[in-house]
Amino acid sequence: SFAGMSGKIGIAFGRQCLTMVRSQDERGSSVMNYKQWLAGQLAGQLEGVAEESIAELVEYPPNPQMGDLSLPCFKLSKQLRKAPQAIAEELKSKWSGNDAVARVDAVSGYFNVYLNPAKFASDVLSEVLEKGERYGSQETGQGKNIVIDYSSPNIAKTFHIGHLRSTVIGNALYNIFQFMGYNSVGINHLGDWGTQFGKLIVAYKLWGEQSKVEAEGIDELQRLYVKFHDEADAKPEMEDEARAWFVKLEQGDAEAEKLWRWFVEISLKEFHKMYDLLGVKFDSYAGESFYNDKMAAILDELKAKQLLEEDEGALLVRLDDYNMPPALMVKKDGGTLYHTRDVTAAIYRKNTYDFEKAIYVTDAGQSLHFQQWFKVIELMGYDWAKQLQHVPFGKVSLEGAKLSTRKGNVIHLEELLAKAIEKTREIIEEKNPNMENKDEVARKVGVGAIIFNDLSNNRIKDIVFSWEEALNFEGETGPYVQYTHARACSVLRKAGDGADKPDASAIDAAQLTNAEAQGVVRELYLFKERVEQAMLKLEPSIVSRYLVDLAQSFNRFYHECPILVDDPGVRSARLALVQSVRVTLKNGLRLIGLDAPEKI
Ligand code: ARG
Incomplete structure (x- = not known):
């Protein structure tokens, strides 16, 4: 099944990253990957268990106790x-002191390690x-190319909330990779080609x-398009006319092409406005039209590879053996x-x-489409078919009847x-006039x-x-995180010169051993791993x-510990x-496509 196939890709991908993480750690940076590090410490004690599988088992306990x-x-x-x-006890008894660790313990079958705070x-x-x-950040990718197809709205049609999801998820993945x-x-x-342009021209x-x-x-182009459909119900000859115009467009007719270009230009102007606002x-x-002159060769190739079958005048690739239409x-x-x-674009x-x-x-909703043509690429003999991956997200529906009055039921x-x-803007006016x-701040x-x-949710979840x-x-919102970042900036501003450029080697870290400070340190440490997981699972919500x-951990610290x-x-x-x-909030916000204003 397709789900199984993408699963395999995920795992293969995961392995590759894991090895990279290890070789990096061997070069030795100040913060190690603690899971890897502990695995290295324990490997000799657990006969026959590979270091890597120990690393995969190590957990961060939910409770620091x-x-x-x-x-x-x-x-x-x-x-x-x-x-x-017995295993835990043995590990404990064999544990030799280490300055990174305060103590170890064996409790209910767990071997617990308390880091030196x-x-x-x-x-x-x-x-x-x-x-x-x-x-x-990491160097896992070694500069290799990752092609991400996202947003991809349709010309002359409303950019709706589904396209927003694709834009936002795709942009975050872009940054994360x-x-x-x-x-x-x-x-x-861009969806900039197809019979609909014949209709729009008519x-x-x-x-x-x-x-x-x-x-x-x-908006006006969409209205014209809708009007075409309304009227064509009664006058079917309009459909023929539309088809004829699309044929003209495909043959490079000057008038048809001029109008099409204009529709594209008008639409792009609006899309660009949106992308600028979103910072994408x-x-x-x-777009789709880019492949107009490239499809013939691909169809020839499909024919030569005996994959095309004629069916009532149409040409198709049978996928019965794979349980697909x-x-x-x-x-x-x-x-x-x-x-x-x-297929041509890939x-x-x-x-x-x-x-x-x-x-x-x-x-x-497009999963089957991708599953089908990924299979076509595979049948063409391209082993890189396994490097293609659909990243689906859940549908967006409208809440109850409240918005049903909105024409077309779309959220602009x-x-x-x-x-x-x-x-x-209103909140700012009220709280910080x-x-x-x-x-600028209101926009960000x-x-x-x-x-x-x-x-904020797993991408596959319907919204x-x-x-x-x-x-x-x-x-748990963007403004909350942005506000926390601004709060940190404000403390540093008040502290005065140089507070934003501390010398790490001069810090007395013994002052950061209380529970609130350690809570923050733990979260800071986890950032790298979370970014990596987000990449492996193609899941920016991580x-x-x-x-x-x-x-939240910072705000707890801020309330408990005067700075x-x-x-x-x-x-x-x-x-x-x-x-x-x-620094970390800003890095994370940037990855998912948010600005981090210094004052809110
Ligand atoms: N234009 C399509 C839509 O609005 C999305 C295109 C996605 N990309 C692709 N290569 N098929 O649904």
Whole structure:
């Protein structure tokens, strides 16, 4: 099944990363990967158990009273033919002192390790402060190309909330892969070709006005398109006319092409406005039309490889053996299809970018489509078919009847962003009327709220869209994380010169051994691992949820531990922790596509 296939890709991918992490650690950085490190310490004591499998078993206990690291020995008990507690006891008795560790214990079949809190704090802070905006990054990708196809809206059609999901998830994956040492290539596979353009041309020639289209853009184009369908019900000859115009367009007729170009231009202008607001960029806008002159060769190849079958005048690839409906490649009238373009585009991308992986971010409703044409690539004999991966996300539906009055039942992204910005503006006006650059902050926080809301659940989960929730800034939201970052900035500003450039080696880390400070250190340490997991699972929500955890641990620390105290040792240690939180929050926010304003 397709699910099984993507699972395999995930695992293969996971292995590769794991080995990279290890070789990096062997070079020795200040903060090690503690799981790997502990595995290295224990490997000699557990006969026949590979270091790597120990590392995979090590856990972070949910409660610090059970240690910072823990090995569940019952998972080794069968292999070692020993009772779990006996294994744990043995590990404890053989443990030789180590300055990274305060003590070890054997409890209920777990071998628990309590890190030396001062060294833990000093190692973590040194790494965060030294790496700065690179903190959490890795070189796993070794510069290999990852092609990410995302957003990909359709020309002359509304950019709706489903496209927002693709945009936001794709953009986050783009950043995450880049941060993991890959070279991300972002492609906007615009839906800019197809019979609908014949219809649009007919509708425009019948009812359109240039000035109105120029003023109202996609909304007006969409209206014309809808009107075409309304009228064509009664006048079927309009459909023939539309087909004829599309044929003209395909043959390069000057008038048809001029209109099409104009529709594309009008639509792109609006998409760009949205992308600018969202802070999203693409390396290529090669849309469906880009492949017009490239499909014939691919169809020839399919024919030569005896994969094409004729069926009532159409050409298709049978996929019965794989329990899938056939992939239609050429229609009766000679027209090509979505499948044809995707197969052609994939081969083009492989030749152009020699990708390590090509990722497609769309709603789960398109899963079968991807499964089908991935199989076609495989049947063509391309072993890189396994490097293609669909990254599906859940559907967005509207909440109850509240919004059913809205025509077309779609949420306009533009309206959504405008409302979020307006609401932020009101909050600022109420709470901080003297703030400088209110508009800029309102934009960053309002847009951030929408992006974060989209990334706060596992991507596959269906979303019931609610205005209330999307515009809720309390609790586990983007504004909460952004606000926490601004709070850290504000403390550092108040502290004065140099507080944002602490010298990690001069910190008295013994001042950071209390529970609240350690809670923050633990979260800071976890960042790297979370980013890696987000990449392996293609799941940006791992980073958003992480940011909430870090923000919460920081706010607990902030409430319990006064920072700007007289004692210079305490003060500088706490400030270094604040600066580390600021750096990490900012890095994480940037990865998922949010700005981190310094004042809110
Ligand atoms: N334009 C399509 C849509 O709006 C998404 C395209 C996704 N990318 C692809 N290569 N098929 O549903």
